[in-house]
Amino acid sequence: MTAAVRPKETAPPAAGGVLECSGLTRRFGPRTAVDDVSLSVAPGETYGLLGPNGAGKTTTIRMVCGLLRAETGTVKVAGQPIGPAAGAVKRLVGYVPQDVALYPDLTVRENLRFFGRLYRMPRRELDRRVTEVLELIDLGSRARDRVDSLSGGMRRRLNIGAALVHSPTLLVLDEPTVGVDPQSRHAILESVSRFGEEGMAVLYTTHYMEEAERVCDRVGIIDRGRLVAEGTTRELVALVAGRDRVRLTAGGDLKAYAEACLRLPRVEAADVTGEHGEMVETVVKDGRSLLPELLDLAHQCQVPVRSVEIVEPDLETVFLHLTGTALRE
Amino acid sequence: MRTVLAIAAKDLRQRLRDRSAWVIVFVAPLLISGLMALSFADSADFSAKVGVVDLDRGPAAAGLAQVMKSPELARTVQVVAYESEAAARRAVDDGKAAQVVIVVPEGFTAAVGGSGRPQPVAVLENADYPLQAQLARAVTESYVAQVNAARLSVGTAVAAGAPASSAPQLAAKAALLRMPEQVRPQGLPDDPLKVISYFGPSMGMFFVLFSIGFGARGYFAEQRQGTLDRIAAAPVGRGALLLGKSLSTFVYSLAGLGTVLIASWAAFGARWADPVAVAALCVGMSVAVVCLTALVIVVARTERQAEGLSSIVVFALVLLGGNFVFAAAGPPILRRLALYTPNGWALRGFTDLGTGVRGLPAVGVPLLAIAAFSACVAAVTVLLLRLRRTG
Known part of the structure; x- marks a missing residue:
């Protein structure tokens, strides 16, 4: 589905950032996974990288953590360049992978101790930090249990805890709430908010708009490898001031209907969404006045409408407006 | 590190x-x-119960029994004497008292001295103890080869002019002589x-x-x-x-x-x-x-x-x-x-x-x-x- 794609609209990066990425580019064969991405995260700031699956979030994060070399551009953590061989700088970074990356046959405490030892922490400090982290992730009572006996939510918390043992300056979380139950998700988001308050710089990737709105001080919107917009939630929403998102649930050929919508003068973007492709979302100027036209068009396209909702502008609207596609694909 | x-x-x-x-x-x-x-x-602690029937009663037959009781074979071979071939046959068939039997025929020593026709030494075997039978055969064949060498030397002495009456003594002496070792193993483990x-x-x-x-x-x-x-x-x-x-x-x-x-x-x-x-x-x-x-x-x-x-x-x-x-x-x-x-x-x-x-x-x-x-x-x-x- 195509829609209006606007030029990159960015807020100025924070000065004196813990993390500073400049012009990052990475290709895999003919495909450009990350294309000239620049961003900066200041101490105590939580920066959200928001984009759908395949947008380039994980590739960006892998370059930030020194797991992947950038073809062009630089990544600096606390002013020092990072790369696969940059040992000293890596000590400043805590990496939380998207999937739970733990040893299922080791206990909770053994996992934390192992990852702490990789950062050459002195024994006493390591013991102290492991105990602190166990409390932080609320797994103190399960410290002696093997990881494979924990629930999914507990494993997710431990996955984050393993990146905190060495007290990093920059915490990088790659979609930490994917596949997590609402209660654990809430606990994780609470923790992430606290990290920022405690002065840690946090780079947080997600494709959940609500998460980005809730925990991030600034958000960068990434699509097809490019950072298309950046700013606080308020700044980004201001980009779509006077516009509404109209969600129309219907049956029939919704793809044809969405294409027809795009031909209407005040429709800026339209895309088929929903878990089963049962919805068309449009970004329109003054949704209430345009609603009769949208319904009339649905009738013409033989699309039986089941419900209509007009949503106030949010990050989802911004994403649809900027990229022409819905965030949750 | x-x-x-x-x-x-x-x-x-x-x-x-x-x-x-x-x-x-x-x-x-x-x-x-x-x-x-x-x-x-079993193969690691190999042993053999060898019966001997001495129908000859002469020094050549006694020599074979002595070989069986030699220090080299003492740890492996247990020698049991039998008076008759029939008793020995029963023992070897049973396999408990003897696993193989060597029967030295009458006139064995005399044949060494050149008088009389040489009689074959028999080895009575039990199919359940092939290794023991192989051992008895090997030792017997080796001994008979030595006896044949003694016969040859006695015959040579008589032909050279020694009195024929001294042949039994010569045979007895020759029977007690051991052939020199032909092969000495070098560098093999102990x-x-x-x-x-x-x-x-x-x-x-x-x-x-x-x-x-x-x-x-x-x-x-x-x-x-x-x-x-x-x-x-x-x-x-x-x-x-x-x-x-x-x-x-x-x-x-x-x-x-x-x-x-x-x-x-x-x-x-x-x-x-x-x-x-x-x-x-x-x-x-x-x-x-x-x-x-x-x-x-x-x-x-x-x-x-x-x-x-x-x-x-x-x-x-x-x-x-x-x-x-x-x-x-x-x-x-x-x-x-x-x-x-x-x-x-x-x-x-x-x-x-x-x-x-x-x-x-x-x-x-x-x-x-x-x-x-x-x-x-x-x-x-x-x-x-x-x-x-x-x-």
């Missing part, structure tokens, strides 16, 4: 929590080598090789080779779990990661092989002449296992490929190396192929050590060969790694 130790300790802890790893590297080799030791227990001394290390090595699969699969499992990325995100160089993983494989292999050898020695009576040389062979084999594990990791792309490839490597090595069959008793082609495997060389060393040879004469060449094999595998691994990176 601390991160290397941390990675190695973590890997070892994981392996020790894996029951299948315990079974394969510690329990199975002990069980199989123990069973082999029990199966071959002790016979016990079955367990061969199959203990053989089975230990066979199962320790399985740790190639454990190591390789463990690497790909870490890749799948994402923990390898997590380690790479920490200030841990590739070298430290490789060293840590190699160290765990090395310790695991060494512990497995060492445990099997100690248990074979303590529980099943395996013997090797030189403990330091035994330890050197174990270290050499463990290094070879580390190199082979690295090769499998570099060649394979997935956990499943690593599993298949390591199985092929293990079975190829044990079949060629002689872990299932005693290589020295195998055909020449097998003996030659065994020289291309580290386990084949290690078994060579263990065989020499098991027969009483000590130090460098026993393990010098095997250790060099294992080191050369490991160096070749390591070189191929590095080459493939570079090709993969540039490819």
Whole structure:
């Protein structure tokens, strides 16, 4: 589905950032996974990288953590360049992978101790930090249990805890709430908010708009490898001031209907969404006045409408407006 | 170094929590080598109950009985005398009192002196004791050959002018003379090789080779779990990661092989002449296992490929190396192929050590060969790694 794609609209990066990425580019064969991405995260700031699956979030994060070399551009953590061989700088970074990356046959405490030892922490400090982290992730009572006996939510918390043992300056979380139950998700988001308050710089990737709105001080919107917009939630929403998102649930050929919508003068973007492709979302100027036209068009396209909702502008609207596609694909 | 130790300790802890790893590297080799030791227990402590029926009553017949009771055979042969052939036949058929019987016919001594027709010595056998029968036949044939030599010398003396009446005395004297040893074995070990001394290390090595699969699969499992990325995100160089993983494989292999050898020695009576040389062979084999594990990791792309490839490597090595069959008793082609495997060389060393040879004469060449094999595998691994990176 195509829609209006606007030029990159960015807020100025924070000065004196813990993390500073400049012009990052990475290709895999003919495909450009990350294309000239620049961003900066200041101490105590939580920066959200928001984009759908395949947008380039994980590739960006892998370059930030020194797991992947950038073809062009630089990544600096606390002013020092990072790369696969940059040992000293890596000590400043805590990496939380998207999937739970733990040893299922080791206990909770053994996992934390192992990852702490990789950062050459002195024994006493390591013991102290492991105990602190166990409390932080609320797994103190399960410290002696093997990881494979924990629930999914507990494993997710431990996955984050393993990146905190060495007290990093920059915490990088790659979609930490994917596949997590609402209660654990809430606990994780609470923790992430606290990290920022405690002065840690946090780079947080997600494709959940609500998460980005809730925990991030600034958000960068990434699509097809490019950072298309950046700013606080308020700044980004201001980009779509006077516009509404109209969600129309219907049956029939919704793809044809969405294409027809795009031909209407005040429709800026339209895309088929929903878990089963049962919805068309449009970004329109003054949704209430345009609603009769949208319904009339649905009738013409033989699309039986089941419900209509007009949503106030949010990050989802911004994403649809900027990229022409819905965030949750 | 601390991160290397941390990675190695973590890997070892994981392996020790894996029951299948315990079974394969510690329990199975002990069980199989123990069973082999029990199966071959009879051949390891070989003995023969040999009956002798002396119908001759002369010095030549007495000489045969003396040979049977000689110090060389005293530990192996128990001699039982029988008055008649019929009694001896019953005893050998029963197999309890005698497993084989030698019947010296009447006139045997006289025939040595040239009077009378030479009578054949009979060996009565029991089909259940083929080795004992073979022994009795060999000793008898050897003795009869000596008697024939005595006959020849008496005949020669009489022909040369000695009085014919002195022939019995000459025959008796000749019968008591022993033929000089024609062949003196040089450089052969002093002790016979016990079955367990061969199959203990053989089975230990066979199962320790399985740790190639454990190591390789463990690497790909870490890749799948994402923990390898997590380690790479920490200030841990590739070298430290490789060293840590190699160290765990090395310790695991060494512990497995060492445990099997100690248990074979303590529980099943395996013997090797030189403990330091035994330890050197174990270290050499463990290094070879580390190199082979690295090769499998570099060649394979997935956990499943690593599993298949390591199985092929293990079975190829044990079949060629002689872990299932005693290589020295195998055909020449097998003996030659065994020289291309580290386990084949290690078994060579263990065989020499098991027969009483000590130090460098026993393990010098095997250790060099294992080191050369490991160096070749390591070189191929590095080459493939570079090709993969540039490819």
